[in-house]
Amino acid sequence: MTTNIDTEADPAATAQLTDVAKRHLVMNFTPVDKYRDAELPVFVRGEHISLFTDTGKRYVDGLAGLFCVQLGYSHGAEIGEAVRDQLAELPYQTTWSMAHPAAALLAQKIAQLAPGDLNRVFFASGGGESNEAAIKLARQYHVTRGEGARIKFIARRVAYHGTSFGAMSLNGMTDVRKMFEPLMYGVRHTHNTKRYRRPRNETPQQTTDFLLNELESLIIQEGPDTIAGIFMEPLQNAGGSLTPPTADYFPRVRELCDKYGILFIADEVITGFGRLGSWFGSIHYGFQPDIITFAKGIASAHVPLGGFVASDHIIETVLDGPVGMFNHALTYSGHPAACAAALKNLEIMERLGVVEHVVDVAPYFAEALDRVAQRHSNIVGDHRGDGLHRSFELATNHDSRRWDSERVSAGDFVNNHLNPALDEVGLLCRVAIDAEGNPLVQLSPPLVSTREDIDEIAGLLDKAFTIATNSAQLSR
Numbered sequence: 402m403t404t405n406i407d408t409e410a411d412p413a414a415t416a417q418l419t420d421v422a423k424r425h426l427v428m429n430f431t432p433v434d435k436y437r438d439a440e441l442p443v444f445v446r447g448e449h450i451s452l453f454t455d456t457g458k459r460y461v462d463g464l465a466g467l468f469c470v471q472l473g474y475s476h477g478a479e480i481g482e483a484v485r486d487q488l489a490e491l492p493y494q495t496t497w498s499m500a501h502p503a504a505a506l507l508a509q510k511i512a513q514l515a516p517g518d519l520n521r522v523f524f525a526s527g528g529g530e531s532n533e534a535a536i537k538l539a540r541q542y543h544v545t546r547g548e549g550a551r552i553k554f555i556a557r558r559v560a561y562h563g564t565s566f567g568a569m570s571l572n573g574m575t576d577v578r579k580m581f582e583p584l585m586y587g588v589r590h591t592h593n594t595k596r597y598r599r600p601r602n603e604t605p606q607q608t609t610d611f612l613l614n615e616l617e618s619l620i621i622q623e624g625p626d627t628i629a630g631i632f633m634e635p636l637q638n639a640g641g642s643l644t645p646p647t648a649d650y651f652p653r654v655r656e657l658c659d660k661y662g663i664l665f666i667a668d669e670v671i672t673g674f675g676r677l678g679s680w681f682g683s684i685h686y687g688f689q690p691d692i693i694t695f696a697k698g699i700a701s702a703h704v705p706l707g708g709f710v711a712s713d714h715i716i717e718t719v720l721d722g723p724v725g726m727f728n729h730a731l732t733y734s735g736h737p738a739a740c741a742a743a744l745k746n747l748e749i750m751e752r753l754g755v756v757e758h759v760v761d762v763a764p765y766f767a768e769a770l771d772r773v774a775q776r777h778s779n780i781v782g783d784h785r786g787d788g789l790h791r792s793f794e795l796a797t798n799h800d801s802r803r804w805d806s807e808r809v810s811a812g813d814f815v816n817n818h819l820n821p822a823l824d825e826v827g828l829l830c831r832v833a834i835d836a837e838g839n840p841l842v843q844l845s846p847p848l849v850s851t852r853e854d855i856d857e858i859a860g861l862l863d864k865a866f867t868i869a870t871n872s873a874q875l876s877r
């Protein structure tokens with residue numbers, strides 16, 4: 402324990418800690434009624450895929466923190482040792498006009514893992530900052546080539562790309578954006594790949610054709626020479642594990658980008674570093690982006706780190722341009738401690754064969770959750786995903802594919818039945834109401850989860866669904 406509040410020795414300290422947090426911590430995206438007069442869980446320790454609160458309650462982490470703790474919670478000491486050694490040797494150095502070993506070696510490692518000629522790495526401290534940097538790289542690339550009118554970006558509906566103004570502008574989530582408008586000029590949103598809402602008799606190939614036609618007509622409508630880049634996640638997290646309908650979806654987006662001179666930017670903040678069973682989601686789905694943005698899993702979220710890896714061509718173009726540099730900087734870009742942590746994280750992931758492990762257990766994960774979906778078919782409308790990232794879309798009416806129970810609204814079910822049930826069984830996962838009003842349950846456990854862990858996660862979710870549907874009196 403590194404604070405001066407010992408919750409295990411003194412139960413009163415628990416209440417004290419909760420009060421301190423409520424008084425001084427500004428929560429991220431957390432409705433105040435969730436904690437002002439309610440219990441605020443305080444987590445003090447982790448082990449493998451378990452987390453423990455200050456009162457000793459165990460939770461199974463079915464979300465890997467926020468889709469980011471690839472290694473789970475038992476490698477902090479080893480990563481910490483690498484950070485300690487780095488801090489003892491060189492606690493800080495910039496990547497402005499100079500370099501240091503950890504940043505150089507990590508950039509080289511990422512270039513080795515990334516697809517094709519993506520060899521040039523810029524570091525940031527998180528996902529939003531990484532997308533912000535990629536926006537600026539794309540803009541500068543086009544300006545340098547004399548195509549300064551290319552200032553617009555296309556992203557997908559409901560997608561999440563961060564909260565800084567540029568990244569937020571890319572978001573397809575209306576609620577996250579609208580209070581802060583006007584945002585960065587010129588972002589347009591195209592359909593995402595959710596098939597659950599498409600006509601029932603539409604084949605996956607027809608869905609892909611529809612999406613590509615829509616994307617191309619949007620590009621033409623806007624004027625191809627005004628568009629700088631397209632941002633897409635290989636698997637879209639927000640909206641619930643949205644995968645490409647067919648194998649040719651992303652290659653055809655690539656073709657459109659080439660046809661119209663647009664940069665293809667893959668936001669791999671979640672899909673990077675193993676989540677889908679490849680080092681990058683773009684490798685998994687067989688396409689070559691111009692820029693990949695990353696964060697989260699690169700250091701298993703043990704320290705804040707993000708960045709982009711861009712093609713040689715883009716960086717060379719910018720460096721050979723009139724400004725002679727990438728016109729962007731951050732004090733903490735390539736921070737030695739963060740890079741040392743990431744190098745150690747990647748070393749451990751390779752040592753343990755974590756990416757191969759994901760390939761091995763992903764079908765088991767899908768089947769285990771499929772069984773849960775079948776047992777709770779009265780509330781599960783759709784179960785989908787890939788790798789170790791899967792979602793349930795809940796619907797009580799399978800004809801309309803909507804949650805339209807007269808007994809309990811979607812919000813009531815989530816807030817007063819499902820969330821308390823998940824808390825009771827001790828399972829951490831993400832529950833939200835999606836853009837169309839259906840509850841969404843997301844699971845994305847640490848990549849080291851074993852078959853036994855998967856059984857436990859599926860069992861706990863099964864139990865939570867049973868408790869919630871019983872308490873909501875939703876008949877089968």
Ligand SMILES: Cc1ncc(COP(=O)(O)O)c(C=O)c1O
Pocket residue numbers: 467526527528529530532561562563564634638668669670671696697
């Ligand atoms: C796909 C994606 N991009 C960007 C971000 C923003 O990352 P950060 O919260 O580190 O700024 C997130 C965060 O969840 C994300 O899921």
